Amino acid sequence: MARTALVTGGSRGIGEAISKALKAEGMNVAATYAGNDEAAASFTAGTGIKTYKWNVADYEESKAGIARVEANLGPIDVVVANAGITRDAPFHRMTPEQWNQVIDTNLTGVFNTVHPVWPGMRERKFGRVIVISSINGQKGQFAQVNYAATKAGDLGIVKSLAQEGARAGITANAVCPGYIATEMVMAVPEKVRESIIGQIPAGRLGEPEEIARCVAFLASDDAGFINGSTISANGAQFFV
Numbered sequence: 001m002a003r004t005a006l007v008t009g010g011s012r013g014i015g016e017a018i019s020k021a022l023k024a025e026g027m028n029v030a031a032t033y034a035g036n037d038e039a040a041a042s043f044t045a046g047t048g049i050k051t052y053k054w055n056v057a058d059y060e061e062s063k064a065g066i067a068r069v070e071a072n073l074g075p076i077d078v079v080v081a082n083a084g085i086t087r088d089a090p091f092h093r094m095t096p097e098q099w100n101q102v103i104d105t106n107l108t109g110v111f112n113t114v115h116p117v118w119p120g121m122r123e124r125k126f127g128r129v130i131v132i133s134s135i136n137g138q139k140g141q142f143a144q145v146n147y148a149a150t151k152a153g154d155l156g157i158v159k160s161l162a163q164e165g166a167r168a169g170i171t172a173n174a175v176c177p178g179y180i181a182t183e184m185v186m187a188v189p190e191k192v193r194e195s196i197i198g199q200i201p202a203g204r205l206g207e208p209e210e211i212a213r214c215v216a217f218l219a220s221d222d223a224g225f226i227n228g229s230t231i232s233a234n235g236a237q238f239f240v
């Protein structure tokens, strides 16, 4: 029977490519988004994948949204915690609001996304949890104390979940993309972006599809013994 997958932030950027890749693997896919109705409508028109709108930073909204997805598509077998934001500023200028927004969305958002689906995965003795971390969680980044903290936190989450879920047939893994050509990276001032590209041995930004293929593999039955791992896809910019 076809598996059901939930991709948060699945309407744009890396998440859009992930939603499409999982659909191409034969899964029933639900994609969520936060507020960009226009992008979500155009995504659904182009892919036939239904979108759901909720804020991953809110536990009750996430729980209710996930219940709606399961009522429509059936129990969630694969969950991809992809939704994320940046609020970059050098630490001396970072506001508590910028800190909290990023923690609430990128870190608590992962808890809010995985926690409601976890009991069902344990009962059914199958699950795939995939969290989209970042190269900047591995190496840190100027002006990203908040973001790097959340992305390093993702790695702690998957390593812990892997140990808890292994006997129940659940795997939990992270993908650490390098700089990928999405609106998030295009928001970096052009001069800074050009200097970042200069630090990537591949000489280019990555494509969202290059991350989506990692996710599709981790979601597959073939990846059942890969648990608590991180796949880095960064054009040789950084090695762990």
Ligand code: CAA
Pocket: 086, 088, 089, 090, 133, 134, 135, 136, 141, 142, 143, 144, 147, 177, 178, 179, 180, 184, 185, 188, 189, 192, 196
């Ligand atoms: N290392 C050391 N110093 C740096 C630096 C760096 N990487 N980047 C900037 N600085 C210094 C500048 O040289 C400058 O120093 P002076 O004042 O002595 O001249 C100072 O910091 C201010 O720099 P800007 O002129 O660029 O100041 P700004 O206020 O306009 O912007 C910034 C500062 C927010 C840090 C901006 O440079 C920026 O957006 N940088 C990119 C941060 C980044 O990589 N974000 C990643 C976003 S994409 C993403 O997060 C996805 C992912 O997971 C990979």
Ligand code: NAP
Pocket: 008, 009, 010, 011, 012, 013, 014, 015, 032, 033, 034, 035, 036, 037, 039, 054, 055, 056, 057, 082, 083, 084, 085, 105, 132, 133, 134, 135, 176, 177, 178, 179, 180, 181, 182, 183, 184, 185
């Ligand atoms: P993006 O193009 O900005 O897309 C972000 C997606 O997340 C959108 O669908 C957005 O919804 C959704 N979203 C944001 N905040 C949300 C919230 N509070 N609740 C629900 N959905 C929310 O970002 P991206 O570049 O594809 O990044 C996707 C993930 O990869 C993020 O976790 C990011 O940190 C990570 N990552 C990106 C890069 C990169 O270079 N791009 C590198 C490493 C890691 P709306 O459309 O409604 O805004």
